[in-house]
Amino acid sequence: MAKEQEAGMFSYNEDSIKSLDWKEHIRLRPGMYIGKLGDGSSPDDGIYVLVKEVVDNCIDEYTMGHGKSVEISIDNKQVTVRDYGRGIPLGKVVDVVSKINTGAKYDSKAFQKSVGLNGVGTKAVNALSNYFKVTAVREGKEKTAEFERGQLTREHKETATKESNGTMVTFVPDDTIFKNFKFHPEFLENQIWNYCFLNAGLKFVFNGKSYISKNGLLDLLQKKTNEDEIRYPIIHLKGNDIELAITHNNDYGEDLYSFVNGQHTTQGGTHQQAFREAYVKTIRDFFKKDYDASDIRTGIVAAISVRVVEPVFESQTKTKLGSTNVDINGPSMRQFMMDFLTKELDNYLHKNPTLAEALKKRIEQSERERKDMAGIKKLANERAKKANLHNKKLRDCRYHLNDEPPVKNREEFIARQQETTIFITEGDSASGSITKSRNVDTQAVFSLRGKPLNSYGLTKKVVYENEEFNLLQHALNIEEGMEGLRFNNIVIATDADVDGMHIRLLLMTFFLQFFPDLVKHGKVYVLETPLFxxxxKQETIYCFDEAEKQKAIKKLGGKPEITRFKGLGEISPNEFAQFIGEDMRKQMMRVEEGDHIQQLLEYYMGKNTMDRQEFIINNLKVEIDEAVEEAN
Structure with a gap:
């Protein structure tokens, strides 16, 4: 056996070393370049990253003073992006979108504060698209090149044109990589609004509808909050390479939206941490009182935007900033943020004493609530610490979102972090099926015992008094806010019956009541599992609703065997593996713009029984007949 190993499968020689060209590497390891793949049901799925990579180039042109509008259109699965910047130099049209490490962004003079510096973005889009076309227009001439999966198929000759300068990119994501994908307009709209807020005056046209912001981050915070729920008018501060908007509401936790060079850093980074520290110090100094940091930041809603020379991100998807300095030879991010807030926020509070007083009352309210539950919190945390050693409720996974990535295989590690998921299940049978079929690297399972408490109207004390809520909080690691979150996806997995729906509502209430920032940042989902x-003998089809069942019956013909799954526990582990893998269907829990969380909770989870009863009676629908009709 030893000789066979030496001569055969375990040999290590020149033949063991393989070199992939840029296209092959991107297609083999797409997660390293665009994060998770997904089907478009989540705002951070790969198809939206592809759009972002193309639009980022348009933004960089605008930042450099070229072009005042960007047009985006999506027709089924085909995306077209047109800017009116300078246009790619015609002689380099093919190279810029198909040769790694080719671009203008290595020269800091040309793109001082660009989003992307590594020359990978559009190449990744090209490699991961069934079809990719780029057209550049410069001074009355245009040049077009077409590709399939990164391979050049046609290079057009330069021709004369009357079109305005700029670049147009059209692409269709590769459906062998992004399986069953679909663009959801609301996610793209949110993406476009962020671009508008960060580039006041830049006009976007998306499928014929115009988007523009005049007041930058002030507009963003007005869109993200409700005027009658905030404690004081939004503070809006601007300086060289920095813009902030800040207010407080009555929610628990912190709701922070941070950006670097126009990139939405959904996982924060050095700039967000610097803001949190500098804000606390400035408030303490202003009020001359050593408030607890958590009291100062509880209920804060803030947007932070900085511009950095040659930013260093934690991964190609640029969701977390790693740069510690604002400029190569400039101040540290921490000092830069401290200097700005110490001067500008302090001045603002001195000039607006009524606002400062409202802020002080909010901080002192948090202080009273924290002290009120200090004793129970200490006992609960001690219990949770002991339970964590033998926590039967949590079957953990190997990777976590808050792990420090290693130096070796860093990009691949970060890509796995994006996939980290915790399933919150009801009962042992359901959690058993998921536990046996899950990916132990990236998928964890938390098992509930029966129905959780209706937490509407209760204070955060209940999170510590209720053992199940406290253990869930510790499993997620969200006691101190989102920064330590251990999983990128929180998936509620309950039966599709009345009890299962009730448990979903109770869990949604828990998150909205005590951790609304998880919902607002798109971290909470509901798992869809087949009903039928x-x-x-030849084929098995799983159906998620009555319409799909009718189509399946029609397709198979005859009298096929039909099974109705009453609960998750009835689905075998082998079957379940299909529904929590690459093709997992899940619905993101979203708060619509303008929704008032407390009003929503009061209506659906409060004591207005007659109002709800009337609503249910007036909105009852029989969907089976409609589904049959649709299938036919």
């Missing part, structure tokens, strides 16, 4: 299995 339709099969004959």
């Amino acid at each position: 299995r339709v099969r004959n």
Whole structure:
């Protein structure tokens, strides 16, 4: 055996070393370049990253003073992005979108504060698209090149044109990589609004509708908050390479939206941490009182935007800033933020004493609430610490979102972090099926015992008094806010019956009541599992609703066997693996713009029984007949 190993499968020689060209590497390891793949049901799925990579180039042109509008259109699965900047130099049109490390962004003079510096973005889009076309227009001439999966298929000759300068990119994501994908307009709209807020005056046109912001981050915070729920008018501060908007509401936790060079850093980074520290110090100094940091930041809603020379991000998807300095030879991010807030926020509070008083009352309210539950919190945390050693409720996974990535295989590690998921299940049978079929590297399971408490109207004390809520809080690691969150996706997995729906509502209430920032930042989902299995001897089809069942029956013909799954526990682990893998269907829990969280909770989870009863009666629908009709 030893000789066979030496000569055969365990040998290590020149033949063991393989070199992939840029296209092959991107297609083999797409997660390293665009994060998770997904099907478009989450705002951070790969298809939206592809759009972002193309639009980022348009933004960089605008930042450098070229072009005042960007047009985006999506027709089914085809995306077209047109800017009116300078246009790619015609002789380099092919190279810029197909040769790694080719671009203008290595020269800091040309792109001082660009979003992307590594020359990978559009190449990744090209490699991961069934079809990719780029057209550059410069001074009355245009040049077009077409590609399939990164391979050049046609290079057009330069021709004369009357079109305005700029670049147009059209692409169709590769459906062998992004399986069953679909663009959801609301996610793209949110992405476009962020671009508008960060580039006041830049006009976007998306599928014929115009988007523009005049007041930058002030507009963003007005869109993200409700005027009658905030404690004082929004503070809006601007300086060289920095813009802030700050207010407080009555929610628990911190709701921070941070950006670097126009990039939404959904996982924060050095700039967000610097803001948190500098804000606390400035408030303490202003009020001349050593408030607890958590009291100062509880209920804060803030947007932070900085511009950095040659930013260093934690990964190619640029969701977390790693740069410690604002400029190569400039101040540290921490000092830069401290200097700005110490001067500008302090001045603002001195000039607006009524606002400062409202801020002080909010801080002192948090202080009273924290002290009120200090004793129970200490006992609960001690219990949770002991439970964590033998926590039967949590089957953990190997990777976590808050792990420090290693130096070796860093990009691949970060890509796995994006996939980290915790399933919150009801009962042992359901959690058993998921536990046996899950990916132990990236998927954890938390098992509930029966129905959780209705937490509407209760204070955060209940999170510590209720053992199940406290253990869930510790499993997620969100006691101190989102920064330590251990999983990128929190998926509620309950039966599709009345009890299961009730448990979903109770868990949603828990998150909205005590951790609304998780919902606002798109971290909470509901798992969709099949209701029916339709099969004959040749084929098995899983159906998620009545319409799909009717189509399956029609497709298979005859009299196929039909199974109705009453609960998750009835689905075998082998079957379940299909529904929590690459093709997992899940719905993101979203708060619509303008929704008042407390009003929503009061209506659906409060004591207005007659109002709800009337609503249910007036909105009852029989969907089976409609589904049958649709299938036919």
